[in-house]
Amino acid sequence: MSYEIFDPFEGAPDTVVATEWLEGQGWSEFLGIGDEDSVLRVQSFRRTVDGRDEFIVDVGDVVQGSPYVKVDNFGELMDLLARWAPAVQAAALVAAVDDLRSYGLDKDGLAELVGAKVAFGAAEALPALQRHEQHQAAHRRQVAAQRKVAREAAARPS
Known part of the structure; x- marks a missing residue:
């Protein structure tokens, strides 16, 4: 699997709104696991440059995210999501059990x-x-x- 750390916010002002900046750079939300309120979420974004799709992935929780990872193609995106799916599932299960025990x-x-x-x-x-x-x-x-x-x-x- 080939991937690289990618900074989609390079050159962005300090006060930038992340979703607006990404959209302005041509990125749109694509596939993800979990949602904005999940204890752990994996979200991918896609854009097309010169007729070729590009994908970046962010792993995060409700407080912070990881550096973005850029993958070369859809197959590698699916592999990365498959690798992270067990962690997202485990985090959701632990959060549910913790909530039930509260x-x-x-x-x-x-x-x-x-x-x-x-x-x-x-x-x-x-x-x-x-x-x-x-x-x-x-x-x-x-x-x-x-x-x-x-x-x-x-x-x-x-």
Whole structure:
């Protein structure tokens, strides 16, 4: 497997918004394991240069990420994701067990969610979960729209 450490933020100002900078460099989110709230996440990005796809990969948690790794092709990307998948899975499992063993209550905790489903049944819990997901989706759309407006404003000549 051939890969190299790659800095997609070379030349970026200190106050750069990472997602906006990556998009401005032609990168778009591609395949990943875990999500932004996962205890460990692997996210890849893809761009096309001279008709050839390039891929970079970031491994991180909710606090920090690794240096980006650039791989030469889709097959190597899949190999890298396969190598990291067990670590992401183990981190998720450990986090779930730790959450279940916690003595405190957390409105977003795994034990509390399962308990609410058991106590109130899907008839009551499912609509509440669906409303929550709709609220989150609306928030994601709002953030995306704000980013788009900011990008367009930055692209306008002064």
